[in-house]
Amino acid sequence: MIQVENLTYRYPKGDDHAQTYVLDGIDIKIQPGEFVAVVGHNGSGKSTLAKHFNGILLPAGGKVYIDSLDTADRALLFEIRRRVGMVFQNPDNQIVATIVEEDVAFAPENLGVAPEEIRRRVDWALKAVGMYDKRMHAPHLLSGGQKQRVAIAGVLAMTPAYIVLDEPTAMLDPVGRREVLDTVLKLNRQEHMTVILITHFMEEAALADRVLVMQDGRICMQGTPKEVFVQARALKSMGLDVPQTIELMYALKAAGLNVALDTVTAEECAEEIMKLI
Amino acid sequence: MLKDITLGQYYPGNSPVHRMDPRLKILLTVLYATLLFFIKGFLGYGVVFIFTVGVIGLAGIPVPYVVRGLRPLFFVIVFTAAINIFMTPGRTAFRLFDTPIAATHEGIYMAVYMVLRLSFLVVGTSVLTLTSSPVALTDGLERLLGPFKKIGVPAHEIAMMMSIAIRFIPTLMEETQKIIKAQKARGADFESGNIFRRAKALTPILVPLFMGAFRRADELALAMESRCYNGGENRTRLKQMHMTLSDCLSAAIAALVLAAAVTVGYMGIL
Numbered sequence: 447m448i449q450v451e452n453l454t455y456r457y458p459k460g461d462d463h464a465q466t467y468v469l470d471g472i473d474i475k476i477q478p479g480e481f482v483a484v485v486g487h488n489g490s491g492k493s494t495l496a497k498h499f500n501g502i503l504l505p506a507g508g509k510v511y512i513d514s515l516d517t518a519d520r521a522l523l524f525e526i527r528r529r530v531g532m533v534f535q536n537p538d539n540q541i542v543a544t545i546v547e548e549d550v551a552f553a554p555e556n557l558g559v560a561p562e563e564i565r566r567r568v569d570w571a572l573k574a575v576g577m578y579d580k581r582m583h584a585p586h587l588l589s590g591g592q593k594q595r596v597a598i599a600g601v602l603a604m605t606p607a608y609i610v611l612d613e614p615t616a617m618l619d620p621v622g623r624r625e626v627l628d629t630v631l632k633l634n635r636q637e638h639m640t641v642i643l644i645t646h647f648m649e650e651a652a653l654a655d656r657v658l659v660m661q662d663g664r665i666c667m668q669g670t671p672k673e674v675f676v677q678a679r680a681l682k683s684m685g686l687d688v689p690q691t692i693e694l695m696y697a698l699k700a701a702g703l704n705v706a707l708d709t710v711t712a713e714e715c716a717e718e719i720m721k722l723i
Numbered sequence: 724m725l726k727d728i729t730l731g732q733y734y735p736g737n738s739p740v741h742r743m744d745p746r747l748k749i750l751l752t753v754l755y756a757t758l759l760f761f762i763k764g765f766l767g768y769g770v771v772f773i774f775t776v777g778v779i780g781l782a783g784i785p786v787p788y789v790v791r792g793l794r795p796l797f798f799v800i801v802f803t804a805a806i807n808i809f810m811t812p813g814r815t816a817f818r819l820f821d822t823p824i825a826a827t828h829e830g831i832y833m834a835v836y837m838v839l840r841l842s843f844l845v846v847g848t849s850v851l852t853l854t855s856s857p858v859a860l861t862d863g864l865e866r867l868l869g870p871f872k873k874i875g876v877p878a879h880e881i882a883m884m885m886s887i888a889i890r891f892i893p894t895l896m897e898e899t900q901k902i903i904k905a906q907k908a909r910g911a912d913f914e915s916g917n918i919f920r921r922a923k924a925l926t927p928i929l930v931p932l933f934m935g936a937f938r939r940a941d942e943l944a945l946a947m948e949s950r951c952y953n954g955g956e957n958r959t960r961l962k963q964m965h966m967t968l969s970d971c972l973s974a975a976i977a978a979l980v981l982a983a984a985v986t987v988g989y990m991g992i993l
């Protein structure tokens with residue numbers, strides 16, 4: 447379980463004292479196996495929060511516990527990073543090696559895992575993301591979606607319990623986005639990996655078990671995708687989109703039709719429209 | 724022109740040369756490069772020639788492919804030759820258009836040597852990079868430098884730097900192409916004017932390129948930290964290196980042939 451208790455953070459700047467807190471009293475509990483999406487406008491503190499999950503940043507106030515390990519404890523740092531894999535936005539900037547399988551081996555090599563075990567993990571991780579066939583390829587010849595899947599495999603090779611993905615699809619084309627999202631869903635559903643997905647795409651957030659909405663360093667809304675997205679007006683006032691399915695229902699409602707407003711998936715949306723006909 | 728450089732490119736294969744332990748290959752290349760400068764007489768170079776062509780053949784790489792690697796260095800080679808021909812003191816062979824600049828017999832002799840040395844140097848070292856993957860090379864280097872860690876040689880860091888450089892060269896090339904296109908679309912002109920104007924026109928390419936590289940470096944460091952990178956301490960490797968008996972034997976044979984090449988020169992034949 448991940449527990450965040452009254453977390454505050456501000457970036458050290460040195461000169462002025464009146465800096466604002468980038469994270470301002472955050473409380474979160476994430477259960478094993480959960481799929482949590484985090485949304486919020488630019489600069490709301492999502493990436494800063496993500497970096498607290500694996501001890502890249504340490505709380506200025508409050509605590510972050512990973513399976514009851516305190517991230518502020520230096521002695522636990524590598525165990526925490528091993529348990530919480532982190533995938534970033536730009537796939538190019540997180541691939542270290544010149545061959546796919548060497549890159550996936552990077553983390554277990556750092557952890558001092560025995561060579562035969564590294565081999566096993568690399569093969570397993572590459573199969574889990576569907577990149578086993580490309581294991582001898584040079585990363586720069588892969589598509590964006592493929593690169594990002596290699597990056598995910600590189601994190602999986604640590605055998606983490608949690609995967610935090612910070613806008614992993616933001617730089618990808620629709621095909622790549624689909625590939626990465628399918629991989630993430632598969633990891634959550636089949637490998638029972640706990641997933642924390644930071645995203646700008648509400649369609650992606652709609653797939654999660656729970657959505658957290660951040661604004662100015664706070665969690666201002668949370669719940670199931672239905673509970674969150676039905677508050678379309680509040681979300682829009684924060685500069686956020688809602689899934690197109692909900693958008694459509696609002697438009698129908700505005701046109702005077704009597705429809706439910708919490709149709710998150712396309713199927714629900716279609717059913718609702720069928721009722722009208 | 725950049726794509727002509729075979730030096731540093733890998734030519735995948737499964738020949739005995741490819742399979743040889745990279746540590747031995749690096750050592751042999753160093754030996755080869757050093758001995759080139761001790762070889763006297765054309766018989767010595769004849770031996771080196773047969774040796775080099777033999778190794779390239781054994782590696783299954785077409786000889787013209789390797790020789791193409793000399794192309795980008797054509798001017799350096801011609802320049803070195805010219806300097807040697809005209810700057811070496813000695814008996815005058817001919818004068819350049821009746822000017823005081825004279826070519827000497829000794830100079831011509833020296834020039835031929837220099838051209839041979841440079842060409843063999845480039846071809847020989849490209850055989851190393853053509854037959855070893857970048858990973859094998861950097862790994863081999865790291866392990867060779869390992870014993871020198873005690874006296875403060877950062878073996879792991881050097882290897883890591885090299886492999887990251889190799890990893891990012893194609894990425895940065897692609898980015899450069901994009902920047903050039905973007906600047907051209909805004910009317911930038913890189914092709915006309917004298918050399919200073921052209922150099923100045925490069926600024927709008929170099930600045931974003933370096934800014935981008937620094938940003939990448941930042942993100943890469945973050946990603947490496949997140950994957951538990953902690954320097955070379957207690958690191959294991961996916962691929963272990965094995966020096967086989969046949970590796971050692973072939974290395975010994977190669978070393979002997981090179982030694983013979985040097986010896987013939989000192990025997991005063993030719």
Ligand SMILES: Nc1ncnc2c1ncn2[C@@H]1O[C@H](COP(=O)(O)OP(=O)(O)OP(=O)(O)O)[C@@H](O)[C@H]1O
Pocket residue numbers: 457468486487488489490491492493494495
């Ligand atoms: N290294 C840093 N130093 C100083 N301030 C920073 C740093 N990184 C982020 N900030 C500031 O902290 C705030 C939150 O940034 P953060 O990157 O966490 O937001 P975000 O929600 O991830 O935004 P985005 O959607 O653009 O990725 C912003 O105001 C940003 O300017």
Ligand SMILES: [Mg+2]
Pocket residue numbers: 492493494612
């Ligand atoms: Mg961010």
